[in-house]
Amino acid sequence: MTQVQASQRSIAIISAEQSHQRNQTLVVRAVHNTQDSPMRRTLDAYGIDDTRGTLSQLNREKYHVLVKKDRSGAPDLTLGAYVSKQDEDGYGNFNWLNPKGLIKYQTKDVAVITFTSKDQLTQLSATYSETPLPGFLIKTLNAEDCLDTFLNRRNASLAEFIAPVDLTQHGYLIMPNSPYCDANVLDTYVNAPETLKNTRHGVILVTYAIHPSIHSAFLAARHHPSGPIRLEASQQTSQRTIDDKTKLESLTSILSLKQEHLPQLEKLRDGTLQHLRDVYAVNEHDNVKMFFHFPVAEKTATLHLHTWVNKGDHPLNEPRSFDLDAIITHLESGKDIGDLVLSRNEGSYFIPTSDSIKDISGIPFKGLRDNALNLPL
Incomplete structure (x- = not known):
């Protein structure tokens, strides 16, 4: 009868676990996750700010625009712009306004x-x-x-x-x-x-x-x-x-x-x-x-x-x-x-x-x- 040997765990895995055990103490920076939930406690432990609430406020203005600017801060209208409109575009959704339309109306x-x-x-x-x-x-x-x-x-x-x-x-x-x-x-x-x-x-x-x-x-x-x-x-x-x-x-x-x-x-x-x-x-x-x-x-x-x-x-x-x-x-x-x-x-x-x-x-x-x-x- 063929003898089945016990499986051997990967040396790489063992080494990684031992390394993790040696570095269990995390350097945790000050964070602002206030809700008491397992996810919040995990984020706190790893020093991660959950900023979704703050990010969601960024679309409160009627228009958000992404446009290329030169070193002086002047926008380059010849390249068009990406526009996101409140109550019409979802967060992070920008549509392109082509240069012809941008130059015509941005006067x-x-x-x-x-x-x-x-x-x-x-x-x-x-x-x-x-x-x-x-x-x-x-x-x-x-x-x-x-x-x-x-x-x-x-x-x-x-x-x-x-x-x-x-x-x-x-x-x-x-x-x-x-x-x-x-x-x-x-x-x-x-x-x-x-x-x-x-x-x-x-x-x-x-x-x-x-x-x-x-x-x-x-x-x-x-x-x-x-x-x-x-x-x-x-x-x-x-x-x-x-x-x-x-x-x-x-x-x-x-x-x-x-x-x-x-x-x-x-x-x-x-x-x-x-x-x-x-x-x-x-x-x-x-x-x-x-x-x-x-x-x-x-x-x-x-x-x-x-x-x-x-x-x-x-x-x-x-x-x-x-x-x-x-x-x-x-x-x-x-x-x-x-x-x-x-x-x-x-x-x-x-x-x-x-x-x-x-x-x-x-x-x-x-x-x-x-x-x-x-x-x-």
Whole structure:
């Protein structure tokens, strides 16, 4: 019979135990763990401060920012910044604000636009109607060579058209917001869009309302049901001209939205979320924002929705950002969009001085003031 020998303990283990026994006396520094529990006593014995309570207080300020600074302490805005917002981001969760957005909004002064009546909003809507569709959108609709058409030739799934519920409604064209992306990021949109939500860049999309009578070579392959009157997208045609020919009002800003648009806005929300799931692998754990800006510049005066996933924001951008859900809720209550605009910060909007909004004819520009909405850099 084979004799089974008693197991031998590792010499290394024995040596370690003997060493521990020789060094049982710990040098314990003063600590502040006050609760009487086995864990607290263990931390005390090893001289470890449990500072979770203190750390949890660090997010009491509205914004926390990580930004690179030079030796003099001046922040380098060209590298962007990481921003954590109270009540929105969990502790230790920072989202990147890209340099273009940081430089635009982190300014000494802001232009103040103050609306005091619906007549002023009506006048601004009339001004927007006199503008043509934005030039970059016209190029895309006509399938002309431009950054967005090149991008979608490389990956057709990046552009999706949410068809109108009927021919009295606009459709919506979703695309990456390419001007805010460098070449390397655009390559990621093409080759691995599902990875973007976990990069510092996040996902940034823009979605344009498309009048049902616009004939588009680009949208023809995306099942755009052009109406009985077919109009070419042209820089020479104002949106008011389109309205007069079709007897259907263009959507130039949130001021154009009414209760009758609710079914399409709900379809826009649902379609956008499905697009995010299908193309960008977005799920319930991601931070998704869908919002319209107001007021907007004349050169971009077609209703367009911004969609961000896991992206940092600047406090100056927030007052003029109207969440899609807030718009839907407001319209469902039977109220006019003008009421929502006039109630936001008592009708005052703060715009970067570099923006052309303050120069729109007839807009109630009230001058410049110090930017009180800068990030604490």
